[in-house]
Amino acid sequence: MAEVNTIPLSTQKSELESNFPELLVVKPKQDRTGLPPLEGAEQGKVVTRFPPEPNGYPHIGHAKAAIIDEEYAKMYGGKLIFRFDDTNPENERLEYYAAIKVGLDWLGIKYDQIKNTSDDIELIYKKAEEFIQSGYAYVCTCSKETISKNRREMTDCKCRAGDLSQNTKRWKDMFGKYKQGDAIVRYRGDMHSENTVMRDPTLLRIIDEPHPIHKSKYRVWPNYDFAVAIEDSIDGITHAFRTKEYELRNDLYYEILDKLKMRKPKVLEFARLEFDGMPVSKRILKPLVQEGKVSGYDDPRLPTLEAMRRRGIVPEAIRKFVLSLSFTKSDTLAPFDTLESFNRKIIDSTSIRLFMVTDPVKLIVKNNNVEKIEISNHPQKDMGKRNLQIDGSFYVSGDDAKSLKSGDEIRLLELYNARITKTGSEIEAEITDNKFKSEIPKIQWVPVRNAVKIEVLIPKILFVNEQFNENSLEIKQALVEPYYLELNVGAEIQFVRNGYCRKDSANQVIYTHK
């Protein structure tokens, strides 16, 4: 070997080429774009699913899941099933079904089928009966506390030893005699398993709360593990993606399907997506909404889809962003920066340019000789022009005003150059010429006569070190050109030298990003 290494590389190569050409074939290791290939995926046969519980408003986490589900289906020419996992009436509401669907449509996710797990309850009952009949499950009437204690201590309870007739009778009683909390169906797993999930987990339980769709038709409801496994299998799912915290439940998932002799999808996990200082959990968000610390679930500081839409984040940016995070299990606290960057590149070409002034200071041009000016709405794209009436009185931003000294020459953007003759609370200036000079400061302005007053909502980070940031929403007063009034709500605007904003209402914009 050492001897081989003394031979020049080129010689080694030619030796190999003549003797063992197959060794030189380079393995396919080229850079990929998008998601990594799926194990065991066949072109045209992949079926994925997006299974949210309708228990809240959709957020960036839903977006990640849905986009991954859709992208993989697309990548393999397969299908995407949009399924509401609505098996806990206590948490679910009709408005959430709608909100999630609206969010998904906004994201541009195309699914081939939409369904509710709750529509398959009868079928799930059949599977449960099959389980009970074959002894893979039993009905347990122990208290919550006892069950929890037994699971921790790995000890069986007396219900576990119950025979078929007892279980059959108890199963019947779950639909009538028993009260909520009295009895549950448990999987006969392994009370000594190292995986706590396998220590006889719950499969079905009684919930009397009426279901948003089925009202009081059912009161025995499958829990997540049982419902998902069965649904995925019968829906023909080939690849089921879920977030990492479900990983321990894989054993259960596969075992349920194994015992039921049902087809097994491949389950894969990905990291949860959350932004730093922008929690998605209902536990944290709900009190904020209730206490009025945020204006609602569409408050622009929130990572909900509705909030991001209002703020001016576009779906394409979210998709690019999610894809840039790839499919990994490593914990990510995502960089909002990157999302903003993707967004900026997309909306730049569709954002109308307007002038906005904050902390206004008057600037009077003594020898104004312009009455009207026409300005392009976009530097490159043809987005029309707007007219501005000029009378020599302008507002400029306080920041700009502060830096001006007598004798300075400035350019009022798109208008003319002027020399400052007086500073202070009201600035005075005189026109010098109208040649474009790259070296003088260029500042934006608004005519005093018909300036429009608006509010700019500037969302900041919601939580700093787990603490609610009381200054997370800055509201700035600003003056803009009258043309603003002609724009539709929802319009993306780039206020020159200020940043991108989305028109939220007649007199309010939300600051999207720089």
Next chain:
RNA sequence: GCUCCUGUGGUGUAGUCCGGCUAAGCAUACUGCCCUCUCAAGGCAGUGAUCCCGGGUUCAAAUCCCGGCGGGAGCACCA
């Protein structure tokens, strides 16, 4: 505590399964220049990683093995 997962520049990732083609690619952030009647977008260049640490295997390790350490998750009649 137990079990599982995870660890590549400031940040997010590619490469890790099948060790050499790249002493690490891309994006973002930052800096500078060009372009531009914007501090945007676009173009170019640059800063920045001994691939968590320590051993081992090998001619060769981010990639394989062993041992540490850090981070996260689960341990519900929620999903």
